[in-house]
Amino acid sequence: MSISTSESKFIIEGCRDGCRVDGRSRKDFRLYSSVVGDFALSCGSARIFLATKETHVLVSIKAELVVPASSSPSEGTVEVHVDYMQGNNNRDDDLESTLSNLLVPHLVDKKKLCIAPDYFVWKLNIDVFVITSGGGSLIDACSHGIHTALQKTLLPSITVVPANEGGGGNKPTVQVDSDIKAAECIPGVENVPIIVTVSLLKHKKIPVMIVDATSEEEACAFSKVHVVLDRDESSSSSSSSKKDREPMICALHKAGGGALPFVLLQDVTSFVLEASSSSRVVVSDSLHHLLQDNFSIQQ
Structure with a gap:
C-alpha cells in the first residue's frame, strides 16, 4: 500500500x-474474532477475523503417523505451510518461513508427539490460508489462528502393539481408535x-x-x-x-x-x-x- x-x-x-x-x-x-472447528477434514481448525474481516485467516491442522527422522527417533515433526486466496495482492513471500522460524520451535514438545520410538511419531501439518489481509497485522493474526487451532486439535487414541505380536513381525504396529470421544488434545498446547x-x-x-x-x-x-x-x-x-x-x-x-x-x-x-x-x-x-x-x- x-x-x-x-x-x-x-x-x-x-x-x-x-x-x-x-x-x-x-x-x-483491536478486537479479534474467532470461529473454531468449522473445517470438517482437519483435526483442528480456526478462522480469525481482524478489523471487520479486512484481515481473514483460516488455519487447518492435520495429523499423520510417519516414521521419525534417524537424527531424532523419538520426536515428532511440525510443519507450517502458507497459501493465499487467489486474487489476494497483498502477498508476503517471507510469511511462511518467518512463521516457521519463530513459532515451530516453541509450539509443542516434539517428544510428546512420539508414539513408538524409531517407528511411529505424529507429524502436524499446519496449513494457513490467507483469505484477505487488508487490515494489517497479518503475521499476528496467523499466530493467533495457529494458537487457537492447536488448542482445538484432537489426536486419535493410539495403541501400540509390540513386535512379534498381532502379526506385525519384528516391528511394532499401531491400532487407531476411530471413536472421537477417545481422542485427546496435544499435550502442552495451552502454552502455545x-x-x-x-x-x-x-x-x-x-x-x-x-x-x-x-x-x-x-x-x-x-x-x-x-x-x-x-x-x-x-x-x-x-x-x-x-x-x-x-x-x-x-x-x-x-x-x-x-x-x-x-x-x-x-x-x-x-x-x-x-x-x-x-x-x-x-x-x-x-x-x-x-x-x-x-x-x-x-x-
Missing part, C-alpha cells in the same frame, strides 16, 4: 500523540506462544512505536519487529492461575532492511511487554479465556 506524504505525516503525528486514526492508543489492540509485532514509525530522532498496526500504519513504518510471547512459568506462585503469569519473550525477528540500535531493541521489548500485560494478550489459560479482553470466540 502506498500513501501520500501528507497522509503519512498525519498518521505518524497521531501515533506520536497517542491518538491513532481509529482512536486507539499506541499500546491498544503468539506473535506481537511492533511497528516503528520514523519521527525526527526518536521512532514512534505501535502494536497491531493497520495497513496504513504499516505503510508508514520504516521497520517492524516480530516478538514471540509466551507465559513465564516462574513469574507466579503455584497457586496462581496461568492467566496471572507475566508474558515472556522467547524469540525476536526484525523484518525489512537496515539495522536497529541495540538500545532501541531494548525499548521495543519493554514496550511490547507492557502493551501485552495491560491487554492480557497472552496471559490466559484456556481457549475460552484466550485474549479475553481482545478476542470473541464462536463455536
Whole structure:
C-alpha cells in the first residue's frame, strides 16, 4: 500500500500523540474474532477475523503417523505451510518461513508427539490460508489462528502393539481408535506462544512505536519487529492461575532492511511487554479465556 506524504505525516503525528486514526492508543489492540472447528477434514481448525474481516485467516491442522527422522527417533515433526486466496495482492513471500522460524520451535514438545520410538511419531501439518489481509497485522493474526487451532486439535487414541505380536513381525504396529470421544488434545498446547509485532514509525530522532498496526500504519513504518510471547512459568506462585503469569519473550525477528540500535531493541521489548500485560494478550489459560479482553470466540 502506498500513501501520500501528507497522509503519512498525519498518521505518524497521531501515533506520536497517542491518538491513532481509529482512536486507539499506541499500546491498544483491536478486537479479534474467532470461529473454531468449522473445517470438517482437519483435526483442528480456526478462522480469525481482524478489523471487520479486512484481515481473514483460516488455519487447518492435520495429523499423520510417519516414521521419525534417524537424527531424532523419538520426536515428532511440525510443519507450517502458507497459501493465499487467489486474487489476494497483498502477498508476503517471507510469511511462511518467518512463521516457521519463530513459532515451530516453541509450539509443542516434539517428544510428546512420539508414539513408538524409531517407528511411529505424529507429524502436524499446519496449513494457513490467507483469505484477505487488508487490515494489517497479518503475521499476528496467523499466530493467533495457529494458537487457537492447536488448542482445538484432537489426536486419535493410539495403541501400540509390540513386535512379534498381532502379526506385525519384528516391528511394532499401531491400532487407531476411530471413536472421537477417545481422542485427546496435544499435550502442552495451552502454552502455545503468539506473535506481537511492533511497528516503528520514523519521527525526527526518536521512532514512534505501535502494536497491531493497520495497513496504513504499516505503510508508514520504516521497520517492524516480530516478538514471540509466551507465559513465564516462574513469574507466579503455584497457586496462581496461568492467566496471572507475566508474558515472556522467547524469540525476536526484525523484518525489512537496515539495522536497529541495540538500545532501541531494548525499548521495543519493554514496550511490547507492557502493551501485552495491560491487554492480557497472552496471559490466559484456556481457549475460552484466550485474549479475553481482545478476542470473541464462536463455536
